Amino acid sequence: MSSLVSSRLSFGWADDISLFEDLSFTVPGGRTGLVAPNGAGKSTLLKLVAGELRPTAGSVVVDGAVGYLPQTLPFEAHRTVAEVLGVAPVVAALDALAAGDASDAVFATIGDDWDVEERLRAQLDRLGLAHLAMDRRLGSLSGGEVVSVGLAAQLLRRPDVLLLDEPTNNLDVEARRRLHSALDDFGGTLLVVSHDRVLLDRMDRIAELHRGEIRFYGGSFTDYEAAVDAARQSAESDVRNAEQLLKRERRQMQQARERAAKRSGTAARNVKDAGLPKIVAGKLKRDAQESAARADDVHGKRVDDARSRLDQAERALRDDDVIVLDLPETDVPAGRTVLTARGLRVRVGTRDLFADKGIDLDIRGPERIALTGVNGAGKSTLLRLFSGDLLPERGEVQRAEGRIAYLSQRLDLLDPERSVGESLAAFAPRLTHTRRMHLLAQFLFRDDHVDLPVAALSGGERLRATLVCVLNAEPAPQLLLLDEPTNNLDLVSTSQLEAALNAYRGAFVVVSHDESFLGAIGVQRRLHLADGVLS
Secondary structure (H helix, E strand, O other), rough: OOOOOOOOEEEOOOOEEEEEEEEEEEOOOOOEEEOOOOEEEEEEEEHHHHHOOOEEEEEEEEEEEEEEEEOOOOOOOOEEHHHHOHHHHHHHHHHHHOOOOOHHHHHHHOOOOHHHHHHHHHHHHHOOOOOOOOEEHHHHHOOOHHHHHHHHHHHHOOOOOOEEEEOOOOOOOHHHHHHHHHHHOOEEEEEEEEHHHHHOOOOEEEEEEEOOOEEEEEEEHHHHHHHHHHHHHHHHHHHHHHHHHHHHHHHHHHHHHHHHHHHHHHHHHEEEEEEEOOHHHHHHHHHHHHHHHHHHHHHHHHHHHHHHHHHHHHHOOOOOOOOOOOOOHHHOOOOOOOEEEEEOOEEEEOOEEEOOOOOEEEEEEEOOOEEEOOOOEEEEHHHHHHOOOOOOOEEEEOOOOOOOEEEEOEEEEEEOOOEEEHHHHHHOOOOOHHHHHHHHHHHHOOHHHHHHHHHOHHHHHHHHHHHHHHHOOOOEEEEEEEOOOOOOOOOHHHHHHHHHHHOOOOOEEEEEOHHHHHHHOOEEEEEEEEEOOOO
């Protein structure tokens, strides 16, 4: 039986921007992954299902209790783990009962939750949170721990329908595995918005929100990609066939017009030579014109039909733009050392982040390095030390003369007030205007998009703007440092990032928990940071 039914759902924002119109779909039981480009309305759709937003028309009917984990959790640093889990009153009542308070108020607070502590510990242990005390404040937790606590809170409520919005953001590899396991055992209806291909490959089906409609594909995300690719190839073939048909019909119409004009001219000469009366000659002329018009109408209809078929075929094409690049200026010879670090140590607050001997590392040639480790291990700090954005307490970093580019999680390298075109001009002032426009087009910035301010760009657009500036900077970078670059990127933007990095010829170090992404960009060397030691 279906657990979630949307009937002619419509929603728009206060500025009359319509997001959905007459959107109808049914989500059956089991696990469903919801995918779409950023800005298509995935998070808004979950909020409508959860009841946090009201539709402007239509309805969403959910069979049973709903649990909802938003992409950005309401963060109040002073709240305790018990409060976030929603068990603080029950735990306090159980403690009061154990201390001898058998009042009606205590029993009313406990209700049917006599096993709450047992369920609580089991759920926290499953998500790797057994070490958390109930009185820990959110402000003392890592971003990944906050997300895991939020998920535990939803699972403890035992919902029939569970809605998750990007649940693996900020989770390290081990935390992602625990989340996958917990969701595998969830017995209700699960609807997950995610760009995590490993998680999406564990789904029973994929729901794609595309051009205001939802289409379901049975099987995993890999199956979905294969189906979409097959549809794309078929659509491209249909477009080519429709283009050829339109050209043929136009050519035949032109040929028919030329034949009619030739016959009309011949007939006029014959009438003149025959010396026929004007009334007879006029009738023959009109008959010829009417015949030519009928033929023209027939061919015109065929051209219109061919044009309609082409329009229909083009509408079936997907508009997922692809980045195709060649970046010879970023080439780094195989033997060149681009970075040497010796004995790096740094203090964060009151804690020494790295072990006594510090961090040692050599990066030579166009190496592709993945830096992994649990949340809080110091990966981002290490990238900042490599880039020079942070100075070490001890040790030193030697960098080659070529440029080092550091892309933080915040993507704050560009001036938000400048346009995309102005940003590239600042990074590459010697480029001609024509060359800059060509490079921007390669990174999918065309027409008016070139003049958009950086502050107005989406996450994926800002990443592309940063990449076009960094990769074409003067001088070109020999070493890229990227910190969780796929966080909050849709699947199309992630593919575009992969294309850019595969065209890059220098060295890079990338921090990421996305194994699919690391495989796609050809990582050759893996470094793991744990307990202050890089191995």
